[in-house]
Amino acid sequence: MRVARARLDEVLVDPSPDFDAALDRAGRGPLRAGLAEVLQVNLGRLCNMTCRHCHVDAGPDGHDQMMSAETVEACLALLDRGAFHTLDVTGGAPELHPRFTYLVEQAAARGRHVIDRCNLTVLLLPRCRDLPAWLASLGVEVVASLPHYRPRNTDAQRGEGTFKRSIEALRLLNAVGYGSGDPRRRLTLMSNPAGAFLGGAQYALEREWRASLEKEHGVRFDRLLVLNNMPIARFFDWLVASGNLEAYVRRLVTAFNPAAVQGLMCKTTLSVGWDGTLYDCDFNQMLELPLRTADGAGARVATVDPVALSGRRIVTARHCFGCTAGCGSSCGGATS
Amino acid sequence: MDSYYKPEHLHRFGDIGQGQETLAAKFFDYYRAVFAEGALSAREKALIALAVAHAVQCPYCIDAYSQECLEKGSDLEQMTEAVHVAVAIRGGASLVHGVQMLEHVQKSGM
Secondary structure, eight states, X not given: OOOOOOOGGGSOOSSXXXXXXXXXXXXXXXXXXOOOOEEEEEOBSBOSOOOTTOSSOOBTTGGGSBOOHHHHHHHHHHHHHSOOSEEEEESSOGGGSTTHHHHHHHHHHTTOEEEEEEOSGGGGSGGGTTHHHHHHHTTOEEEEEOXXXXXXXXXXXXXXXXXXXHHHHHHHHHHTTTTSSOGGGOEEEEEOOSSSSOOOOHHHHHHHHHHHHHHHHOOOOSEEEEOOOOSSHHHHHHHHHTTOHXXXXXXXXXXXXXXXXXXXXXXXXXXXXXXXXXXXXXXXXXXXOOOOOTTSOOOBTTTOOGGGGTTOBOOOOGGGHHHHBTTOOOTTSOOO | OOOXXXXXXXXXXXXXXXXXXXXXXXXXXXXXXXXXXXXXXXXXXXXXXXXXHHHHTOHHHHHHHHHHHHHTTOOHHHHHHHHHHHHXXXXXXXXXXXXXXXXXXXXXXX
């Protein structure tokens, strides 16, 4: 049984930050969605890893929160009904879901760009050994988690030995054509800071990552995305336990960047939870803050009209400062 | 126990303009320009600043540039090496003065 997590809004932080007020002061509020172009599907919380920063609280105990076959079908039907150019598959480790290959095949057959958000180490499991070649054959973009291009920070965040195994997995992906500039074999690395600090500038970090990974490990990739850690679930717990919560929230608030608002993923993404509930983003999903249609109701993947969701007001809370801090942050990396 | 150095002073650095706004503005403009990406990357400059902060033993600078180095993508090993550069230069600066002592002994001794 998963323990309910405290929400950031229930934690006293001085001065009390108000995201909507910050948007208004910057002349960027209220936050409204445009036409949904990316369908992000969270297949569930099952994962072979238990990372310390995980906002999904995923792990090997996630079997009880997995998307049903019916809901997978509903996701494909929604893909047909909407104007989505991309299916973004996430988890947990989405590759461990029994319908993962079916969902990806069906979306690729429909001509959609497919993203697999991969923790890398899952590719070393015996049952997943054929996945790199299979993903390559379908032109799936792999967005792979790697906190840092050196071992220390990666292992601190994702567990001892993770860096070594991640490099091994990256070599498997390189061997089937990923990371060589081929748009049908796109390998994107996703970096989260290993602690209570913001991610750096993507363009500058990418140069250093590229040089170091090539020189030290013979590994290639196509692009680097930097994602700030969100004060949610396991990372929230760590912030509290380490005494970093207030300083980190203050850092996010003081680094509020109005220029980051336009590129926020919630404006063009629909997020589907494992049980078929719709959310504005993956973070709201983890905080159980479902999206609200114009009439204030929630929405389900099986019945929603995605076009009617355009213009809805996005559900916000304090954690949204995580996406507007510094260069901005989203599942697509920096937003400014 | 009260301390001469208070961490919150770092966040009040800008208040120094209250005494002389023009000079503070010039300094902070210059400061921003120094740390902008240039022939050196912002990450490299942050590591240099961290080393200098340890050389001058400024607690505010150590706090600020420990955080800045992390946010610019450095890890503990890289930051520690930067501190050792400061240590080596400070130690070397003392030790190289030993040549003065050596000369004195060689001149004065038999």
